Structure formats: structure tokens, C-alpha cells
Amino acid sequence: APKKPLVFATRKLPDVIETRLMELFDARLNVDDRSLTKADLIEAVKTADVLVPTVTDRIDAAVLAQAGPNLRLIANFGAGVDHIDLATARQRGITVTNTPDVLTEDTADMTMALILAVPRRLTEGERLVRAGRWEGWSPTFMLGRRIWGKRLGIVGMGRIGQAVARRAKGFGLAVHYHNRKRLHPDLEQELDATYWESLDQMLARMDVISVHCPHTPATYHLLSARRLKLLQPHAYVVNTARGEVVDEAALTRMLQKREIAGAGLDVFEHEPAVNPKLLEMDNVVLLPHLGSATLEGRIDMGEKVLINIKTHIDGHNPPDRVLASML
Numbered sequence: 174a175p176k177k178p179l180v181f182a183t184r185k186l187p188d189v190i191e192t193r194l195m196e197l198f199d200a201r202l203n204v205d206d207r208s209l210t211k212a213d214l215i216e217a218v219k220t221a222d223v224l225v226p227t228v229t230d231r232i233d234a235a236v237l238a239q240a241g242p243n244l245r246l247i248a249n250f251g252a253g254v255d256h257i258d259l260a261t262a263r264q265r266g267i268t269v270t271n272t273p274d275v276l277t278e279d280t281a282d283m284t285m286a287l288i289l290a291v292p293r294r295l296t297e298g299e300r301l302v303r304a305g306r307w308e309g310w311s312p313t314f315m316l317g318r319r320i321w322g323k324r325l326g327i328v329g330m331g332r333i334g335q336a337v338a339r340r341a342k343g344f345g346l347a348v349h350y351h352n353r354k355r356l357h358p359d360l361e362q363e364l365d366a367t368y369w370e371s372l373d374q375m376l377a378r379m380d381v382i383s384v385h386c387p388h389t390p391a392t393y394h395l396l397s398a399r400r401l402k403l404l405q406p407h408a409y410v411v412n413t414a415r416g417e418v419v420d421e422a423a424l425t426r427m428l429q430k431r432e433i434a435g436a437g438l439d440v441f442e443h444e445p446a447v448n449p450k451l452l453e454m455d456n457v458v459l460l461p462h463l464g465s466a467t468l469e470g471r472i473d474m475g476e477k478v479l480i481n482i483k484t485h486i487d488g489h490n491p492p493d494r495v496l497a498s499m500l
């Protein structure tokens with residue numbers, strides 16, 4: 174029998190996916206789910222035919238320089254590929270795939286959870302009850318801010334941004350968006366979304382800003398200190414995309430000075446590290462990168478990885494190939 178391709182998964186994956194990987198390939202799994210060091214990654218790319226990394230693995234030029242001749246595919250478990258040096262992979266003839274679509278709706282749900290949780294003081298109220306500090310109701314007790322009827326500005330109107338727009342409309346928010354490219358008029362109309370060519374102008378007019386663009390060299394600190402200053406003091410910032418898109422230090426300073434009203438953050442610039450000043454604030458909701466973290470979603474993501482590996486090995490173009498030029 175021909176030798177099965179060696180597929181190296183860097184992290185523990187859902188059981189059904191690991192079973193399938195073992196049936197189809199010579200699978201090297203990380204049953205203890207320990208986070209791999211750079212040395213571990215280099216060891217893996219030396220011999221693997223296929224690498225299945227996640228967001229916690231930095232596949233940079235130094236790692237790729239050590240890749241053996243067999244490594245032809247990096248089948249990322251996740252949509253975002255900012256941890257992979259796409260240009261170097263391409264130079265070395267290594268195909269990169271990701272897992273789009275299947276996590277769109279879950280991430281949009283989590284975004285809505287944050288859009289509601291911060292202005293309505295959900296986790297703050299919950300902490301108060303748990304701490305036994307709830308002394309009774311009164312008409313002016315713990316008032317949040319109304320969400321319906323307010324303006325939501327979506328930064329990055331791709332699949333996830335659009336899924337958020339659909340939900341937001343149902344919650345009575347007026348949807349605005351900034352994107353490099355304006356949507357097709359039919360889609361724009363369907364989403365009932367107002368386009369802003371100028372991000373700066375949109376930021377100055379919104380009540381809630383939600384980030385949905387990928388992290389690329391062009392979007393690093395897209396919400397810079399200067400741009401954050403354009404926000405109104407009653408505005409909220411939500412980020413379920415990548416921490417690097419927002420200048421976290423500048424955002425933290427503005428929250429401290431109450432120059433904006435609050436923030437809902439699922440992602441951070443230096444995960445799993447979180448700026449300790451954020452931990453002291455009541456007007457922020459902080460989540461440990463849970464946007465796509467549903468059991469169903471993780472299985473769907475694993476199935477996408479399997480399809481990408483299989484089609485590539487069978488000599489076809491994998492469905493979810495990523496090129497730097499697409500980002």
C-alpha cells in the first residue's frame with residue numbers, strides 16, 4: 174500500500190475530526206493539547222506533508238525556512254491566517270487553506286452578545302449579584318444605554334460583517350459600514366446598510382463600532398490612537414476580529430479617561446495576555462477569544478480542514494485556498 178501522507182495537527186481537535194484524520198492519514202495528533210514551541214513547530218514542518226496549525230502557532234519565515242521538501246500544504250484550522258507568513262509559504266510552493274463560512278454565524282452571534290452586554294451592563298450586573306452586593310431594585314439602579322435605534326458602524330463588511338448587519342437590523346440598530354470596496358447595490362439594499370467611504374467620518378458619527386476585517390499589514394492598528402479619538406464619548410467599541418486591528422493601549426487609555434463609554438473585546442493584541450488596566454474596568458466585557466467556539470462550529474471547521482487536505486492530496490485545487498492578494 175502507498176505510504177499515507179503525514180498530517181501534523183498542532184492542537185487537540187474534536188474527537189470526530191481526530192478519528193477521521195487517523196483513518197485517512199498518518200496523523201500526528203496533540204492529545205495533551207499543549208501549546209507548541211517554535212522548536213516543536215520546526216520539528217513538525219521538517220517531516221510533515223501537511224501541517225494543521227491554529228491561531229496559537231506562529232508559522233513565520235524562520236519556521237518555513239526549516240520546512241522539509243514534503244511540506245506542500247498548511248491547512249489552517251481557523252479563518253484568520255495572520256499567524257502564517259503567506260508570502261514565504263507561496264515562495265516555497267506551500268499552499269495555505271483556511272476554514273471560512275462555517276464560523277461566520279457563530280462569530281456574528283458572539284458579536285451581538287457583546288454589542289448587547291456592554292451597554293446593558295450585563296456582566297457588571299452579574300458580578301454584582303454573585304458578589305451578594307444586590308441590595309434591591311430602584312428606578313435609577315444600574316442604568317445602561319439603549320441599543321435599539323442607535324447607529325452601528327461595521328468596520329470590514331465581509332462575511333462576518335454582513336452576518337452582524339443582518340442580526341443588528343433585527344435588534345433595531347441602523348447599520349453603517351466601511352469597507353475597502355463598496356458592496357453590490359443589491360446586497361447593500363438587502364442589508365439596509367449605509368456605506369461610508371471615509372472610515373474617519375464614520376467613526377465620528379457612530380454609537381457602536383464593531384470590527385470585522387482581517388488583520389493584515391494594511392489593517393494593523395487601523396483603529397489607531399488618532400482614529401479612536403474621533404469617536405464620541407458615548408460610543409462603544411466591539412472587537413471579535415483580531416486584537417492587532419485596534420491600538421489596545423490607546424483604547425485602554427481612552428476607556429480610563431472615559432473618552433469612550435465602553436468596550437467588548439473577544440480578542441487582544443498579545444493573547445492570552447490582557448492589559449491589566451482593562452481588568453479593573455466595569456464598562457468592558459472581556460472574553461477569551463470565543464467568537465467561533467461552539468462544538469458544532471469546531472466540528473464544521475475540522476471537516477473543512479479534512480476536505481482541504483483531501484482535495485489537495487488528490488491533486489485538485491482545495492476549496493479554501495488563501496492568497497495574500499485576497500486579503
Ligand code: 8YV
Nearest residue numbers: 227228250251252253276465
Ligand atoms: C479560532 C479565529 O478560534 O478562525 C479564526 O480566525 O480566530 C477562531 O475561529 C482560531 O483561529 C482557531 O485557529
